Amino acid sequence: MQEPTLDAETVTALVEDAAAAPSMHNAQPWKFRFLSGARTFHLRADLDRAMPRSDPTNRALHLGCGAALFNLRVAAAHAGWEPTTRLLPEPADPTLLASVRLAGPTGPDDLLAALYPAIHRRHTSRFPFDEREIPAGIQAELGDAARREGAQLAFPSTWHVETLLDLTHDAEGRETLDPTAFEDVARWTRIDAATADTATDGIPAYAFGPRQRDGKAPVRDFAGRRPVADRGTAAFEHTPHLALLGTADDQPADWLSAGQALERVLLLATLHGLATSLTSHALESRDLRWLARDPLTAMAYVQILVRLGYGPEGPATPRRPVRDVLDID
Numbered sequence: 001m002q003e004p005t006l007d008a009e010t011v012t013a014l015v016e017d018a019a020a021a022p023s024m025h026n027a028q029p030w031k032f033r034f035l036s037g038a039r040t041f042h043l044r045a046d047l048d049r050a051m052p053r054s055d056p057t058n059r060a061l062h063l064g065c066g067a068a069l070f071n072l073r074v075a076a077a078h079a080g081w082e083p084t085t086r087l088l089p090e091p092a093d094p095t096l097l098a099s100v101r102l103a104g105p106t107g108p109d110d111l112l113a114a115l116y117p118a119i120h121r122r123h124t125s126r127f128p129f130d131e132r133e134i135p136a137g138i139q140a141e142l143g144d145a146a147r148r149e150g151a152q153l154a155f156p157s158t159w160h161v162e163t164l165l166d167l168t169h170d171a172e173g174r175e176t177l178d179p180t181a182f183e184d185v186a187r188w189t190r191i192d193a194a195t196a197d198t199a200t201d202g203i204p205a206y207a208f209g210p211r212q213r214d215g216k217a218p219v220r221d222f223a224g225r226r227p228v229a230d231r232g233t234a235a236f237e238h239t240p241h242l243a244l245l246g247t248a249d250d251q252p253a254d255w256l257s258a259g260q261a262l263e264r265v266l267l268l269a270t271l272h273g274l275a276t277s278l279t280s281h282a283l284e285s286r287d288l289r290w291l292a293r294d295p296l297t298a299m300a301y302v303q304i305l306v307r308l309g310y311g312p313e314g315p316a317t318p319r320r321p322v323r324d325v326l327d328i329d
Contacts, residue, residue, distance in 0.1 A: 004080035006039065006102065008328055014041075015326045017075035019319055020119050021263055022278060023064025024055060025188035026203050026317050030065045032072075033327045041100040043069055046325075049201075051184040054284050059255050062097065063303060066259020069098050070149070071119055073260075074267070076102055077109045078116035087253050097256060111148075118270035123316050125275040126209030126219050128236045129309025138272050145268045146245060150254075151261035153306075154244045154297045161242055164305060167282035167292055168218040174285065182224055189222050193229070200320045207317050210234035217307060218242070218279045243306045244292070246299035258303040265306065275311045278304055 004010075011034045023029060029049035033042045043065060050061055069085070076083040081102040089099045139155055146153035156164065175181040188202040196204030205228045212219060215236030223231070245262055247254040262278075269276050283289040283302060292302045 006081075010079065011328060012322050012326065014072060014075045014079065016319075016322050017116075017119050018068045018072035019322065019325060020122070021064065021067035021071045022122075022124060022266070023067065024051060024060040024280065025184065026201055027051065027061075027064070027188055028201050028320050028325070029061045030068050031325055031327075033329065035329050037329075039102045041072060041102075042096060043072070043098045043100070045095045045097055047095065051188075053180060054184040054280075059250075059303070060280055062252055062255035063259040063262060065097050066256040066261075067263035067266075068259075069100070069256065070260040070263040072100055073109075074112045074115050074119060076100065077112035082109070083112075087256050094252070097252075115264070115267040115271065118267040120316075121313065122266050122270045122276070123314040124207070124277050125312060125314035126207065126277055127275070127312045127314065128210075128215065128217070128234050129240070129275060129307070129311035131237050131239055132310060134241050134274065134308060138269075138274070141272075142243070142265050142268060145264045146261040149261035149264055150257040151245055151247050151303070152297070152299050153261070153265055154246070154294055154299055156242060156244060156294050157296065158239075160294050160296070161240070164242060164244075164282065164292060165216050165218060165240075167288045168279065168305075171281040171285060171288055172221075175281075185222055185224065191223070191226055191228060199318045200324075201318060203317060205229075205231070207315050209314070212236050214238075216240055218281070218305065219277060219307070220279055220281050237309065241308050243308060244294055244297075244299060244302050245304050245306060246293075246302045248298075248300050250301040254301070255303065262304055262306070269308055270313075273310065274308050275313055277307045277314070279307065280304055 027049040031044040073083045084101040084103045190196040190199045190204040211233040213233040217236035217240045
């Protein structure tokens with residue numbers, strides 16, 4: 001088999017695909033370095049993009065970087081390479097989150113490569129979804145996708161969905177009462193039209209979605225009390241379809257695995273025609289996060305709450321130029 005091309009243009013395209021991943025408030029907290037001689041990518045955390053108020057342990061930062069790592073694996077497999085991945089390869093260097101060696105064209109993962117068309121189709125949708133059920137077969141496939149990356153995806157029962165919605169409302173109330181709680185959101189949202197149109201990171205106002213005038217969907221209102229021109233309101237679903245993604249442990253390696261599992265689930269959901277959104281609101285407080293666990297499953301630590309359904313795909317949010325996140329040696 002002929003070895004695929006691996007020039008600077010190809011490396012740049014791989015990182016562009018990786019950087020299409022979701023991250024908390026679209027902060028894109030990653031840096032890539034490609035070591036040409038070793039055909040290896042290094043993925044590092046960009047701590048300048050951390051969120052000390054909402055994510056003091058950098059758990060969510062690791063989730064986002066894990067999602068970008070998974071996209072890189074998918075893109076490499078699609079290009080004909082076999083990505084050999086190590087998490088936290090240097091214990092003395094905790095910002096080095098992963099290495100990915102392109103081991104050659106001998107056996108790329110077809111299951112990974114098949115997800116590639118969804119990388120740039122997947123967008124967070126903060127719009128109303130239909131009330132119709134998600135087929136059990138699709139739910140089973142999504143659960144299997146999470147298990148392939150060492151995580152668990154659980155679709156909670158009706159009573160636990162109500163608990164999760166209550167926890168989300170509790171988090172919203174705490175944010176209203178605490179004047180410092182909105183600091184990270186304010187930093188990473190782009191309200192005015194000029195900023196939204198030129199931003200390379202964060203969440204622009206056009207991606208906020210409408211205000212929720214009815215329904216129970218746990219969609220975070222990134223505007224807060226700030227006015228947003230021409231935003232409008234809408235009725236959301238009364239019985240949202242939620243899934244908990246979690247892990248057996250709660251260390252940095254588990255967070256990276258959870259981020260990869262999350263992106264695997266999101267890409268597969270996209271291929272199945274599902275729209276998705278994410279919320280960590282109730283998971284940003286230690287006590288609320290503990291209560292979010294589903295006692296009917298063996299999931300020990302909830303890492304993210306996923307909302308799925310049939311509805312409009314959200315708009316694409318801005319991405320940093322690849323030259324800002326990639327170095328080639």
